Amino acid sequence: MTADIYTARRQRLQSKIQHGIAIIPTAPEVARNADTHYDYRHDSHFYYLSGFAEPEAVLLILAGEQPQSILFCREKNLEREIWDGFRHGPEAARTHFGFDAAYPIAQLDEKLPELMGNQSTLFYPLGADAAWDARIIKIREAVKAKARSGIRAPHEIRDVRDLLNEMRLFKDTHELDIMRRAAHISCEAHRRAMRHTRPGQFEYEIEAEFLHEFCRHGARHPAYTSIVAAGANACTLHYVGNNARLNDGDLLLIDAGCELDSYAADITRTFPVNGRFSAAQRDVYEIVLAAQYAAIAAAHPGKHWNDPHEAALHVLVQGFIDLKLCHGSVDSVLESESYKQFYMHRTGHWLGMDVHDVGEYKTGEQWRTLQSGMTLTVEPGCYIRPSDKVPHEFWNIGIRIEDDVLITASGNEVLTQDAPKTVAEIEELMRHD
Ligand code: GLY
Ligand code: MN
Numbered sequence: 001m002t003a004d005i006y007t008a009r010r011q012r013l014q015s016k017i018q019h020g021i022a023i024i025p026t027a028p029e030v031a032r033n034a035d036t037h038y039d040y041r042h043d044s045h046f047y048y049l050s051g052f053a054e055p056e057a058v059l060l061i062l063a064g065e066q067p068q069s070i071l072f073c074r075e076k077n078l079e080r081e082i083w084d085g086f087r088h089g090p091e092a093a094r095t096h097f098g099f100d101a102a103y104p105i106a107q108l109d110e111k112l113p114e115l116m117g118n119q120s121t122l123f124y125p126l127g128a129d130a131a132w133d134a135r136i137i138k139i140r141e142a143v144k145a146k147a148r149s150g151i152r153a154p155h156e157i158r159d160v161r162d163l164l165n166e167m168r169l170f171k172d173t174h175e176l177d178i179m180r181r182a183a184h185i186s187c188e189a190h191r192r193a194m195r196h197t198r199p200g201q202f203e204y205e206i207e208a209e210f211l212h213e214f215c216r217h218g219a220r221h222p223a224y225t226s227i228v229a230a231g232a233n234a235c236t237l238h239y240v241g242n243n244a245r246l247n248d249g250d251l252l253l254i255d256a257g258c259e260l261d262s263y264a265a266d267i268t269r270t271f272p273v274n275g276r277f278s279a280a281q282r283d284v285y286e287i288v289l290a291a292q293y294a295a296i297a298a299a300h301p302g303k304h305w306n307d308p309h310e311a312a313l314h315v316l317v318q319g320f321i322d323l324k325l326c327h328g329s330v331d332s333v334l335e336s337e338s339y340k341q342f343y344m345h346r347t348g349h350w351l352g353m354d355v356h357d358v359g360e361y362k363t364g365e366q367w368r369t370l371q372s373g374m375t376l377t378v379e380p381g382c383y384i385r386p387s388d389k390v391p392h393e394f395w396n397i398g399i400r401i402e403d404d405v406l407i408t409a410s411g412n413e414v415l416t417q418d419a420p421k422t423v424a425e426i427e428e429l430m431r432h433d
């Protein structure tokens with residue numbers, strides 16, 4: 001049963017906490033204008049521990065002699081449910097999601113001082129939300145005020161995210177199953193985009209192909225705003241205007257992935273609008289692709305976090321020298337960082353419930369060792385803005401190739417390998433009769 005997964009995660013957190021109380025609120029609803037809201041997205045930590053997707057909810061986890069997990073959530077309200085839809089209410093939430101107790105959120109301020117009393121440590125995401133910080137601090141002050149009755153307030157506040165980030169860094173089989181499906185849907189969307197792209201269309205028409213493909217597979221939202229960047233727009237790393245016309249001869253860089261059941265896919269593909277790479281485009285593309293293969297080959301258990309980046313960088317720098325974009329030896333270009341004119345970001349990030357997922361990249365001063373169960377992106381690129389120091393045929397070429405990779409016991413699994421990325425695969429898929 002799915003509830004068992006969340007119960008087991010709460011128990012793991014309890015054993016890490018040992019003694020104390022953890023308070024984990026979900027995300028607030030955010031007004032868009034008047035009485036409409038942005039699409040609601042729960043807090044990832046809260047959902048990771050509860051599976052509960054409604055707004056206005058808080059999870060309390062007590063560890064120690066009498067471990068308990070308690071949910072505070074919205075009450076049933078038939079009038080509101082007629083307008084806005086189903087709410088579990090505390091009783092159904094308790095049984096459905098396996099909490100020890102559940103109460104109406106309106107009772108939080110009244111019940112929390114009692115639950116917080118005599119707990120040594122408060123585990124809380126301090127600084128994540130100012131309104132929650134003020135509320136929790138006020139409740140702790142109210143507990144302190146009971147000192148003469150022999151009740152002690154937690155004397156220590158620790159950031160519960162330090163524990164949760166580490167738990168979330170290692171994906172369990174339930175999570176990997178969802179991530180594989182998110183990856184599959186997103187690969188299908190990239191294939192669809194390659195099939196539908198023609199000169200003369202607008203970037204937003206291709207964005208629409210992604211939204212269509214995501215949604216029709218049950219992934220109602222992209223994991224982040226899709227980047228659909230034609231020609232020079234691809235050299236703006238976070239371009240999201242998506243409103244320019246696709247010109248014959250341009251490349252189209254698309255960084256888009258869906259969110260499915262709270263997990264992200266994050267894929268970038270770059271392909272020619274007219275289905276055929278020019279010689280200059282192909283030269284740069286093959287370098288980025290070789291860099292990506294090198295980085296994936298370095299994403300193995302026992303390697304450290306920075307190894308894939310360093311592997312990609314070596315291939316890119318050699319390629320930049322070969323194309324006369326950079327000058328000197330590989331070592332001197334790395335030393336001077338002149339490559340940063342064309343490659344200014346890192347080669348990946350953790351991936352999970354958040355597209356830039358939680359988890360430390362270093363242990364002390366050392367880059368973290370890659371281990372089975374970690375998921376990351378591998379996304380080298382090359383972005384060439386016009387410059388009189390750069391051969392003209394390369395101007396405005398922007399290329400990134402991004403895959404999602406699971407570290408396994410024996411190596412890795414590329415979750416997104418169904419999205420074509422060799423020149424031959426792309427040109428074959430885009431060939432129109
Ligand atoms: N799509 C965001 C990223 O690639 O990091
Ligand atoms: Mn990424």
Ligand code: MN
Pocket residue numbers: 255256266267268402
């Ligand atoms: Mn991306």
